[in-house]
Amino acid sequence: MIADFIRVLRAADVQVSPAEAIDAAAVIDAVGMSDRGLLKHALSHSLAKTEIEKYAFDECFESYFMPPRASQSSVQEDAPEDGQEESQQNAEAADQEGDEESDAQPANAQQGGGEGQNGAPADLTQMLEANDQAALQAAMAEAASAVGVQEARLFTQQGMFSRRIIEAMGLEGLDRNIREADDGGDNERAEKLRQGRAQLFEDIQDFVERQIAMRTKNAGRLLREDALSRIRLSNLDRSDMVLMRNLIRRLAKRLASRHSRRRKKSRRGMLDVRRTLRRNLSFDGALFDLAWRRTKVERPKLIVLCDVSGSVAAVSRFFLMFLYSLDEVMPRTRSFVFSNRAGEISDLMREGEADEVMEQALRQYGGGSTDYGMALQDLAEATLDKIDHRTTVMVLGDARSNYGDPGHLVLKEIHERARRVIWLNPEAEAVWNSGDSEMKRLGAYCTQVKMCNSIRHVERVLDDLLKQSI
Numbered sequence: 001m002i003a004d005f006i007r008v009l010r011a012a013d014v015q016v017s018p019a020e021a022i023d024a025a026a027v028i029d030a031v032g033m034s035d036r037g038l039l040k041h042a043l044s045h046s047l048a049k050t051e052i053e054k055y056a057f058d059e060c061f062e063s064y065f066m067p068p069r070a071s072q073s074s075v076q077e078d079a080p081e082d083g084q085e086e087s088q089q090n091a092e093a094a095d096q097e098g099d100e101e102s103d104a105q106p107a108n109a110q111q112g113g114g115e116g117q118n119g120a121p122a123d124l125t126q127m128l129e130a131n132d133q134a135a136l137q138a139a140m141a142e143a144a145s146a147v148g149v150q151e152a153r154l155f156t157q158q159g160m161f162s163r164r165i166i167e168a169m170g171l172e173g174l175d176r177n178i179r180e181a182d183d184g185g186d187n188e189r190a191e192k193l194r195q196g197r198a199q200l201f202e203d204i205q206d207f208v209e210r211q212i213a214m215r216t217k218n219a220g221r222l223l224r225e226d227a228l229s230r231i232r233l234s235n236l237d238r239s240d241m242v243l244m245r246n247l248i249r250r251l252a253k254r255l256a257s258r259h260s261r262r263r264k265k266s267r268r269g270m271l272d273v274r275r276t277l278r279r280n281l282s283f284d285g286a287l288f289d290l291a292w293r294r295t296k297v298e299r300p301k302l303i304v305l306c307d308v309s310g311s312v313a314a315v316s317r318f319f320l321m322f323l324y325s326l327d328e329v330m331p332r333t334r335s336f337v338f339s340n341r342a343g344e345i346s347d348l349m350r351e352g353e354a355d356e357v358m359e360q361a362l363r364q365y366g367g368g369s370t371d372y373g374m375a376l377q378d379l380a381e382a383t384l385d386k387i388d389h390r391t392t393v394m395v396l397g398d399a400r401s402n403y404g405d406p407g408h409l410v411l412k413e414i415h416e417r418a419r420r421v422i423w424l425n426p427e428a429e430a431v432w433n434s435g436d437s438e439m440k441r442l443g444a445y446c447t448q449v450k451m452c453n454s455i456r457h458v459e460r461v462l463d464d465l466l467k468q469s470i
């Protein structure tokens with residue numbers, strides 16, 4: 001149950017970690033399910049962390065743990081005093097009828113499917129006749145879990161799941177009891193059961209609708225984000241820019257968190273015996289506080305050269321935005337952009353907004369025909385003395401040099417000094433080396449050559465780079 005509720009919370013953009021899910025399960029074991037207000041208060045402290053998440057948690061809790069529908073036969077608290085005597089008389093009459101019908105219980109039990117423990121109604125007919133809303137809600141939830149309503153994702157599935165739930169609750173036995181009541185001339189009982197059946201089906205439809213609504217709250221946005229992560233960046237519409245920026249920030253944050261943990265773990269070396277013994281002198285030599293030798297981990301140096309001409313500019317824009325969102329784990333990054341002459345924008349990317357910096361870079365370096373030879377020469381003049389065995393050089397471009405010098409000899413010199421040279425080409429691999437593409441000559445001096453034209457590709461490339469840097 002708690003796992004399903006957490007899925008609902010995550011669909012509402014409430015971030016719940018595995019550790020928080022374990023805490024929530026412990027909370028339910030501690031406070032139980034009987035006090036709904038206490039349960040809500042306790043779970044909110046375990047699962048909701050911000051004001052926005054608390055608001056979303058309240059909505060999800062009220063929908064998921066909706067209390068049973070109030071019994072229609074209950075006496076209203078605000079009823080006039082003149083009606084109280086009549087209500088008491090009706091209650092006494094009902095008690096007398098109940099005593100008279102006690103002898104007939106075994107027969108009714110055989111007809112309706114029997115009673116459960118402590119005399120509680122055990123089948124759908126008895127629950128409807130007793131108007132036991134708590135039992136109906138419990139049976140509905142159990143049947144919904146049995147038919148897999150938690151997998152419903154489309155509102156067109158509402159009718160199908162509603163039918164499956166009422167069938168799992170015992171629709172066949174209820175219909176049989178209605179026919180037997182008609183055949184036996186007990187029209188009043190038959191009509192009461194028909195009304196209960198109709199009301200139950202309406203309640204089930206409402207329940208299924210709430211379940212689908214909870215699980216598809218952000219389905220449209222998530223579906224669009226998944227599509228945007230796969231689509232070619234050169235085909236993006238301007239209306240998707242805001243959604244794309246949010247997606248990049250979230251993916252970069254996840255990537256940074258993952259590799260921060262890896263780096264922290266990799267720094268721990270062997271056990272430092274001397275420091276451990278000194279720390280534990282006060283514990284009579286018992287090793288409560290361990291000390292580890294620190295392994296020096298050198299952060300990698302990354303040099304990026306991005307083509308900002310033509311359709312490659314869109315890929316370069318988002319690649320650099322993603323890259324600079326990872327400054328926590330990749331702070332030593334130098335970025336260059338070019339169309340014919342290359343220029344460094346590293347300081348601009350760190351100090352200003354990525355969108356504004358890219359617009360400025362496009363205006364300053366995006367004009368003119370593409371010249372890879374000149375751009376690689378500019379890159380070598382600016383960085384060759386700083387490139388060593390800890391440096392990764394990454395080039396993002398289509399390798400189309402307009403039949404000019406591709407700069408492969410300069411790239412060869414860079415390759416001889418660097419740890420890795422990675423070329424990312426936004427074009428499909430089938431068109432490499434066609435026309436003025438120099439991918440074959442340039443790729444000969446690269447450690448890796450990959451296609452990269454979507455956010456999914458960018459994430460995979462940077463993930464691989466961070467793995468190799470630890």
